[in-house]
Amino acid sequence: MGNSNRAIIINIAFVLIGLIYIVRLFMLQVVDPSYKFYAESNTQRKLTQYPSRGLIYDRNGKLLVANQPVYDLMIVPREVAPFDTLAFSQALGLPLEQVRKLFQEVRNNLRSRKISSFKPSVFYKQLSAEQYAVLQEQLYLFKGFFAQRRTVRKYEYPLAAHVFGYVAETNENHLKNDAYYSLGDYTGISGIERSYEHFLRGQKGARYILVDVHGREKGPMRGGRLDTAAVAGKDVTLTLDIDLQAYGELLMQNKSGSVVAIEPSTGEILSLVSSPGYDPALLIGRERSRNFPALVTDSLSPLLNRAIMSGYPPGSTFKTVMALVAMQEGVVRSSTSHVCNNGFHARGIHVGCHPHRSPISLVPSLSNSCNAYYCYAFRDVLDNPVHGSPKVGLDRWSSYLHNFGFGQRLGSDFFNENPGFVPNSEYFNRLYRGSWGSLTVISLSIGQGELLTTPIQMANMTAAIANRGWYHTPHVVKAIENDTIPSRFKEKHHTGIDSIHFEPVIEGMEQAILGEIGGTARLARIPGIEVCGKTGTAQNPHGENHSIFVAFAPKDNPKIAIAVYVENAGYGSSWAAPIASLMIEKYLTEQIHPSRNWLEQRMLNANFIDAQQE
Amino acid sequence: MHSRNNNTQSLDWVSIVLYLLLVGFGWVNIYAANTEADSPVFWIANKEYVKQLIWIGFSFMTIGILLLIDSKFYVEFAYPSYILGVILLLAVIFVGVEVNGAKSWFQLGAIRFQPVELTKVATALTLARVLSRFQFSFTSWQDLLLLGAVWLLPVIIIVLQNDLGSGLVFFAFLLPFFREGMSPYVLVFGVLAALIFVLTLLIPNYSILLLLAGAFFSILLFHKYRKETLMALAVASGVYGLMALVMQARGGDINHDMALLSGMGLASLGLGFKALLRRLPTVGIYILLFWASVGFAYSADYFYENMLGEYQRSRILVLLNLKDDPQGAGYNVNQSKIAIGSGGFSGKGYLQGTQTKFNFVPEQSTDFIFCTVGEEWGFLGTTAVVLLFVFLLMRLTYLAERQHSAFSRIYGYGVAAIFFFHVAVNIGMTIGLAPVIGIPLPFFSYGGSSLWGFSILLFIFLKLDTNRGQVLR
Numbered sequence A: 001m002g003n004s005n006r007a008i009i010i011n012i013a014f015v016l017i018g019l020i021y022i023v024r025l026f027m028l029q030v031v032d033p034s035y036k037f038y039a040e041s042n043t044q045r046k047l048t049q050y051p052s053r054g055l056i057y058d059r060n061g062k063l064l065v066a067n068q069p070v071y072d073l074m075i076v077p078r079e080v081a082p083f084d085t086l087a088f089s090q091a092l093g094l095p096l097e098q099v100r101k102l103f104q105e106v107r108n109n110l111r112s113r114k115i116s117s118f119k120p121s122v123f124y125k126q127l128s129a130e131q132y133a134v135l136q137e138q139l140y141l142f143k144g145f146f147a148q149r150r151t152v153r154k155y156e157y158p159l160a161a162h163v164f165g166y167v168a169e170t171n172e173n174h175l176k177n178d179a180y181y182s183l184g185d186y187t188g189i190s191g192i193e194r195s196y197e198h199f200l201r202g203q204k205g206a207r208y209i210l211v212d213v214h215g216r217e218k219g220p221m222r223g224g225r226l227d228t229a230a231v232a233g234k235d236v237t238l239t240l241d242i243d244l245q246a247y248g249e250l251l252m253q254n255k256s257g258s259v260v261a262i263e264p265s266t267g268e269i270l271s272l273v274s275s276p277g278y279d280p281a282l283l284i285g286r287e288r289s290r291n292f293p294a295l296v297t298d299s300l301s302p303l304l305n306r307a308i309m310s311g312y313p314p315g316s317t318f319k320t321v322m323a324l325v326a327m328q329e330g331v332v333r334s335s336t337s338h339v340c341n342n343g344f345h346a347r348g349i350h351v352g353c354h355p356h357r358s359p360i361s362l363v364p365s366l367s368n369s370c371n372a373y374y375c376y377a378f379r380d381v382l383d384n385p386v387h388g389s390p391k392v393g394l395d396r397w398s399s400y401l402h403n404f405g406f407g408q409r410l411g412s413d414f415f416n417e418n419p420g421f422v423p424n425s426e427y428f429n430r431l432y433r434g435s436w437g438s439l440t441v442i443s444l445s446i447g448q449g450e451l452l453t454t455p456i457q458m459a460n461m462t463a464a465i466a467n468r469g470w471y472h473t474p475h476v477v478k479a480i481e482n483d484t485i486p487s488r489f490k491e492k493h494h495t496g497i498d499s500i501h502f503e504p505v506i507e508g509m510e511q512a513i514l515g516e517i518g519g520t521a522r523l524a525r526i527p528g529i530e531v532c533g534k535t536g537t538a539q540n541p542h543g544e545n546h547s548i549f550v551a552f553a554p555k556d557n558p559k560i561a562i563a564v565y566v567e568n569a570g571y572g573s574s575w576a577a578p579i580a581s582l583m584i585e586k587y588l589t590e591q592i593h594p595s596r597n598w599l600e601q602r603m604l605n606a607n608f609i610d611a612q613q614e
Numbered sequence B: 001m002h003s004r005n006n007n008t009q010s011l012d013w014v015s016i017v018l019y020l021l022l023v024g025f026g027w028v029n030i031y032a033a034n035t036e037a038d039s040p041v042f043w044i045a046n047k048e049y050v051k052q053l054i055w056i057g058f059s060f061m062t063i064g065i066l067l068l069i070d071s072k073f074y075v076e077f078a079y080p081s082y083i084l085g086v087i088l089l090l091a092v093i094f095v096g097v098e099v100n101g102a103k104s105w106f107q108l109g110a111i112r113f114q115p116v117e118l119t120k121v122a123t124a125l126t127l128a129r130v131l132s133r134f135q136f137s138f139t140s141w142q143d144l145l146l147l148g149a150v151w152l153l154p155v156i157i158i159v160l161q162n163d164l165g166s167g168l169v170f171f172a173f174l175l176p177f178f179r180e181g182m183s184p185y186v187l188v189f190g191v192l193a194a195l196i197f198v199l200t201l202l203i204p205n206y207s208i209l210l211l212l213a214g215a216f217f218s219i220l221l222f223h224k225y226r227k228e229t230l231m232a233l234a235v236a237s238g239v240y241g242l243m244a245l246v247m248q249a250r251g252g253d254i255n256h257d258m259a260l261l262s263g264m265g266l267a268s269l270g271l272g273f274k275a276l277l278r279r280l281p282t283v284g285i286y287i288l289l290f291w292a293s294v295g296f297a298y299s300a301d302y303f304y305e306n307m308l309g310e311y312q313r314s315r316i317l318v319l320l321n322l323k324d325d326p327q328g329a330g331y332n333v334n335q336s337k338i339a340i341g342s343g344g345f346s347g348k349g350y351l352q353g354t355q356t357k358f359n360f361v362p363e364q365s366t367d368f369i370f371c372t373v374g375e376e377w378g379f380l381g382t383t384a385v386v387l388l389f390v391f392l393l394m395r396l397t398y399l400a401e402r403q404h405s406a407f408s409r410i411y412g413y414g415v416a417a418i419f420f421f422h423v424a425v426n427i428g429m430t431i432g433l434a435p436v437i438g439i440p441l442p443f444f445s446y447g448g449s450s451l452w453g454f455s456i457l458l459f460i461f462l463k464l465d466t467n468r469g470q471v472l473r
């Protein structure tokens, strides 16, 4: 191999390498498009723009729930420069110990790679506007920290907490079930905040920025042309009358129980009180972590929405429906009379009654709340020879109750309704191994025994009676901004009872209040208003019985139907009836008649919680 | 020292224009890699492009001085400069500062300087001096020993500084060795050794052994030693089969390495004996070559498994494309390919690169400056740079070949070889064709001492070229 040949070989090597590189560059830069794509995702970052939630108004347009800004203090660990920890803790308004703990957390998260040193993560959540104002002036002293604005709820009234529910950060389930959510988003956890989440949450926006390898902002991407603004949530108007709600909560202070008031013609819930309640502001943002445990462990269960979640035996208030079913079944007419000999006695079964004139017909049986009358009526429904068996009779009775909305979720806009319980023949066959008859289950006739209903179901029943045979599913949302409420709230549900049968029942309910002798609810009498009502007592094996009252008014063209429960208060006539009547009066006349001021005072002063606790 | 200027020719302006184009375009890209859109202030003393401008000026001054010095001086100066270079290399181990894990820098105030840049010049001069000695021969053991010592001493010191990349650059001198008559087999065996090393990472040792044995027998057959080959093959496979059976009978796993080595050992003993009797030196050489390869394969494997750290192992795997690790060791290459690839055919436009500007590419103004070229100037820019370097290399070999003086020729090839190695490895690593060895792209990469060193390297040769009609010694 000559030396000049070697010079040529060397030159060939140079050219060959050059050619290989040029071909490779051609592949990389011209042929393969994937690198351009990678380059885009390398330099851009999406910043979420959080929308503010929709506002909530009452039926008269009063603002109930708004939003307030809070500030998440963010940290980019890599950019933090040494600083005075004491000054930092003072600026933040936190004890030094806690600040140290927060930094320890950041270090732990860095070590376990939960957070990145280059990217912002939350250092301290939800500083209030006041706290932030203090911090803001000194924030420049602390490199690597910045504040990010979010909004949380602001409640204009300390009321209706159970209706609103609350908002909190999404958990793993939310993230799994709904692709809309990302870590750190807020979502409604209960109440209408949950049921109407899709309307209230709005639409997140995004800002695209260019970042360097350390995640530092270098300006907007493509001049901000890709950015989308956040869309605020839709405003929601409730069916609640906030003044009535406030009055209801006032009357129910120091009592446990609930009030549900419905406009019969629409099914709109005018007031929904569950007592004891809590100030919804207790569950805003950072407050929640402090208050929530106390509310959960409170023996009076203030977080429990009794109005929709507690099932009680309806007691004597059930006699209204019992009478309607018996008439529709043709076993009772308005003229039907029964003898009441201090109660109902048959084959060793004894259901007691209080003294009243006997025999007694339908209307006074309601106003006097005669137990025997309804035992006969119930027995006649079950033992009606056309059915051939009391079991068929019971199932027929049971289907009427379902028509009234009992034994199932009504389908209101509360997601966690208790269905209550209406037994059927199958249930008793299992319980009594097949051998049972009308007398075995006779206590159902007076709303005792296995029957369980919730306050909202009772209010709905009352609305159906007020409407003489039909109801709209109770609901709490009246309108949604640029949208419609669910169509199921527009549907009429028929009870299957002919309207003609309602008149004697309503007469009986009116007499319960007006009745000279034996009227069980005379305390519910309101001057100038025809109120129809029925008292009840739910037996409570654990203590004093629960006081129940259902009523509607006025008698013709009713505007309000109401169910009131006062736990451990004894007879329905003494406590639930006056409270219901005060609510009705307030709603219809916007004031309380001077002659009833003493009654109002007595209700306000009553305290069944402390008595129960002793 | 003689000074006969009557024979002096003019400077090679082609090389100088290529040099100026590369330095100028290099600076333009350093400016791009370091400028920020939101700070239009140009003159900030601590910016890399400002510092680089100062170094360019300093290099031009140095070039002026170099061109004034008589060519004879460089011949005389070769040995002293080599001693100085080695002393500086040793000194930096004790008083140098560490940068990126390599203790190879002197720090004088704001100026950082890597003595290896000067050592490259000194070694190129000295190797030229040694090779151009009248009686030098690649077949003389003494000459080879001297050459090897001069060549490898700096490499050992540089590797001790933990600056593997700069150490590898010295292997570029194989190119002038080749030009001056070194057997091409040295290069062939070098490639073969590299191949075996890569194979040890890919497949078990006994498979390599099997391959080598196959190659060994094939070559013997090729040389028409049919009978001997078949006999050796029978012995080897017989011993292997017997040992495998015994191992299996004793219930253990079959040790293929052991069985194969024993078989081939016995077969080579028989063959060697026959070769000695029948005087067949070729067979003997092939037996020795076979065992040298086997020894190399096993020691390479041992070196890889036991001498290298986890980081270096993973680096080697990523380099060889045997391991995909875009966030770890492969991060640099991946980001660099993204930056270059995103440039497209004509680039994003000057100062419009996002990948390099926002620091996605690490060391974007030093080792990965080619990414800025790729992103902002596109395929047109990168091809232009590659072509400029190829032209420069071809020009340098052309100049070297026209030297009357062997010293000048060999030095010229040394300069071309160093440029070639730097360009091939640096551009190769940014496009995923070469291992990520942290060596700069000549004239382009930010770094004063490398620009200065490359300028000296080139312009000493251009000065020697002005005396190409003379025989310098």
Ligand SMILES: [Zn+2]
Residues within 6 Å of the ligand: A340, A342, A343, A353, A354, A356, A369, A370, A371, A372, A373
């Ligand atoms: Zn009676």
